[in-house]
Amino acid sequence: MKLAILYGTETGNAEMLAEDLQSALEADHEVSVANLSDIAPEDLDGDTFYLVVCSTYGDGELPASAQPFGAALDAGDPDLSHVHFAIFGLGDSAYPDTFNGGSAVLAAALAQRGATMIGDRVTHDASGPDLAEDLALPWAEAVIAEAATRLGAAA
Amino acid sequence: MTRHVAIVGAGPSGCFLAQALLKARPDLAVDLIDRLPVPYGLVRYGVAADHQGTKAIARQFARLFERQGARFHGNVEIGRDVPLAALREAYDAVVLASGLSGDRTPDLAGLPLAGVHGAGALTRALYDHPDAGPLPDLGAHPLILGNGNVALDILRLLAKTPDELDGSDLGPRATRWLADSGIETITIVGRSPAAQARFDPVMVRELGALQGVSITVEAAPPGADDAGEKVLAALAQIDGTATGPRRIAFRFGLTPTGVVGEGGRIVALTVTRPDGVAETLPCTALVTAIGFRGDGTLPTDEGPGLYKAGWFARGPRGTIPENRADAQALALRILADLDADPDAPAKPGAAVLDRCRDRVDYDGWSRIDAAELAAAPANRCRQKLDTRAAMLALACRTEETQP
Ligand SMILES: Cc1cc2nc3c(=O)[nH]c(=O)nc-3n(C[C@H](O)[C@H](O)[C@H](O)COP(=O)(O)OP(=O)(O)OC[C@H]3O[C@@H](n4cnc5c(N)ncnc54)[C@H](O)[C@@H]3O)c2cc1C
Numbered sequence: 001m002k003l004a005i006l007y008g009t010e011t012g013n014a015e016m017l018a019e020d021l022q023s024a025l026e027a028d029h030e031v032s033v034a035n036l037s038d039i040a041p042e043d044l045d046g047d048t049f050y051l052v053v054c055s056t057y058g059d060g061e062l063p064a065s066a067q068p069f070g071a072a073l074d075a076g077d078p079d080l081s082h083v084h085f086a087i088f089g090l091g092d093s094a095y096p097d098t099f100n101g102g103s104a105v106l107a108a109a110l111a112q113r114g115a116t117m118i119g120d121r122v123t124h125d126a127s128g129p130d131l132a133e134d135l136a137l138p139w140a141e142a143v144i145a146e147a148a149t150r151l152g153a154a155a
Numbered sequence: 156m157t158r159h160v161a162i163v164g165a166g167p168s169g170c171f172l173a174q175a176l177l178k179a180r181p182d183l184a185v186d187l188i189d190r191l192p193v194p195y196g197l198v199r200y201g202v203a204a205d206h207q208g209t210k211a212i213a214r215q216f217a218r219l220f221e222r223q224g225a226r227f228h229g230n231v232e233i234g235r236d237v238p239l240a241a242l243r244e245a246y247d248a249v250v251l252a253s254g255l256s257g258d259r260t261p262d263l264a265g266l267p268l269a270g271v272h273g274a275g276a277l278t279r280a281l282y283d284h285p286d287a288g289p290l291p292d293l294g295a296h297p298l299i300l301g302n303g304n305v306a307l308d309i310l311r312l313l314a315k316t317p318d319e320l321d322g323s324d325l326g327p328r329a330t331r332w333l334a335d336s337g338i339e340t341i342t343i344v345g346r347s348p349a350a351q352a353r354f355d356p357v358m359v360r361e362l363g364a365l366q367g368v369s370i371t372v373e374a375a376p377p378g379a380d381d382a383g384e385k386v387l388a389a390l391a392q393i394d395g396t397a398t399g400p401r402r403i404a405f406r407f408g409l410t411p412t413g414v415v416g417e418g419g420r421i422v423a424l425t426v427t428r429p430d431g432v433a434e435t436l437p438c439t440a441l442v443t444a445i446g447f448r449g450d451g452t453l454p455t456d457e458g459p460g461l462y463k464a465g466w467f468a469r470g471p472r473g474t475i476p477e478n479r480a481d482a483q484a485l486a487l488r489i490l491a492d493l494d495a496d497p498d499a500p501a502k503p504g505a506a507v508l509d510r511c512r513d514r515v516d517y518d519g520w521s522r523i524d525a526a527e528l529a530a531a532p533a534n535r536c537r538q539k540l541d542t543r544a545a546m547l548a549l550a551c552r553t554e555e556t557q558p
């Protein structure tokens with residue numbers, strides 16, 4: 001099973017986390033990292049398990065680098081029923097009404113196009129005590145284990 | 156041959172630029188120079204003490220020095236300790252990312268008067284900036300002039316009860332000052348109509364969660380664009396909030412015309428209402444949050460090998476995210492210029508800074524950082540050192556046991 005970490009960011013925290021995850025996972029997996037700004041929904045394939053890491057801006061919206069991808073999901077009619085993903089959100093509870101809205105919007109948009117979400121969406125709070133990588137690494141290991149059984153060793 | 160880039164100012168724009176440069180070209184020598192002994196500019200001294208999530212960006216910047224190979228040179232002021240011309244001689248590229256620290260002051264009949272304070276000077280005093288003056292007496296009825304997020308930050312801090320500052324990095328002096336302020340009313344006055352206020356709607360709504368306030372918002376005339384609608388909706392949502400005695404009044408569309416003083420101290424702001432009628436707004440102090448300007452010590456024009464970034468380039472507008480996008484574009488421009496001149500004579504780089512006494516490197520800052528985190532009382536996440544002497548004592552400590 002190949003892994004691809006896709007990040008949506010505006011100030012770089014999600015990008016840094018994506019790189020941390022790659023370093024932590026590459027000993028045991030084949031892992032690529034890409035900015036969502038460089039990816040179109042049609043690029044997603046069924047052999048790869050996608051780890052999506054995405055922050056929140058504005059009023060619970062996608063960060064700048066994820067907006068073209070989000071718009072493509074909304075505008076086109078891509079069939080993502082072969083795609084498996086898990087998602088980790090970055091946000092800040094100083095924005096209580098829209099806390100981690102970005103990752104929620106993106107997860108819903110992917111599911112809307114038929115993609116299968118593995119595990120629960122886990123979120124980081126920039127105002128909280130935890131470091132993002134301390135939450136994201138256990139998340140990644142858990143969803144990868146689950147994906148391996150679901151996608152099967154064949155993939 | 157190593158190419159050397161000096162960035163003057165280790166705020167967000169300088170740090171994002173260094174990040175983009177080193178990501179593209181890890182072999183560059185990138186030096187971040189700041190006149191303060193500590194890095195990160197307004198992330199440390201502007202972003203509000205109770206918005207720690209926003210300050211978390213500093214972790215990314217720490218990586219610059221810890222993994223990407225950038226070097227920090229603190230306590231070095233370009234233009235004073237090292238002439239800009241000498242810096243340009245020593246580096247292939249010099250970037251001015253020195254921000255805009257001066258307060259723009261209103262041009263009002265009757266100024267100057269005691270009791271009138273710029274938002275930058277006030278926030279620096281609140282946040283323990285080593286060059287800040289003392290915290291002023293604002294009296295019971297301060298008035299805030301301005302319609303941006305800085306005005307909202309100040310309003311929120313002045314309005315908060317002591318408990319609402321838990322988890323912040325507000326220092327003991329500012330904490331005592333706020334607790335003893337005796338503030339009864341805070342009026343926030345904007346020149347433009349409410350729909351054109353440059354408030355972030357999220358920050359407006361944040362006021363609705365305050366624990367000790369009664370908020371009134373002057374009715375807004377209709378006719379707004381989308382962004383204006385969001386601000387109006389947020390203002391309507393907080394209008395009528397009644398959780399306590401401190402009164403907050405939002406007023407809009409008032410053009411300031413002058414200040415009234417008694418015994419050399421401000422007692423009122425005079426304004427003209429949208430209907431042309433003059434009004435006198437009594438106050439015990441005036442905080443102006445109407446923008447920032449440079450202090451004129453660094454040139455504002457680019458030249459060969461000389462670039463501008465961040466607020467210094469764009470003016471005092473734009474949040475931290477905008478600095479990143481701009482820095483990435485500027486990095487491409489600098490790299491293209493360096494590549495276009497492959498035979499440039501070799502430059503010495505940071506050796507030009509060697510003459511500076513008490514220069515603080517990244518390890519020095521790390522000692523300050525660790526000491527500040529360790530000194531935090533129970534309800535604070537950090538206690539800043541507030542004098543250069545205290546910072547330098549830690550940062551420039553030399554090993555006495557060395558031969
Ligand atoms: C009060 C306030 C609150 C804010 N709150 C937020 C917020 O919550 N969220 C947000 O996204 N944005 C906020 N902003 C905006 C944000 O701070 C700016 O977008 C950002 O800091 C601009 O970055 P900069 O690097 O251009 O300037 P600065 O952050 O000002 O950094 C400039 C650096 O240059 C150094 N310097 C200056 N002159 C010299 C010299 N001659 N030699 C060497 N060094 C020098 C200074 O010491 C400073 O460290 C706020 C701004 C203010 C004023």
Ligand SMILES: Cc1cc2nc3c(=O)[nH]c(=O)nc-3n(C[C@H](O)[C@H](O)[C@H](O)COP(=O)(O)O)c2cc1C
Pocket residue numbers: 008009010011012013014015055056057058059060061063090091092093095098099100101126208209474475476
């Ligand atoms: C202008 C601005 C608006 C934000 N809006 C939200 C929000 O509505 N909800 C939220 O949970 N976090 C919000 N955040 C917090 C960011 O999502 C959080 O800081 C995150 O770590 C940023 O990650 P990035 O650097 O990858 O973009 C906002 C941050 C900024 C600067």
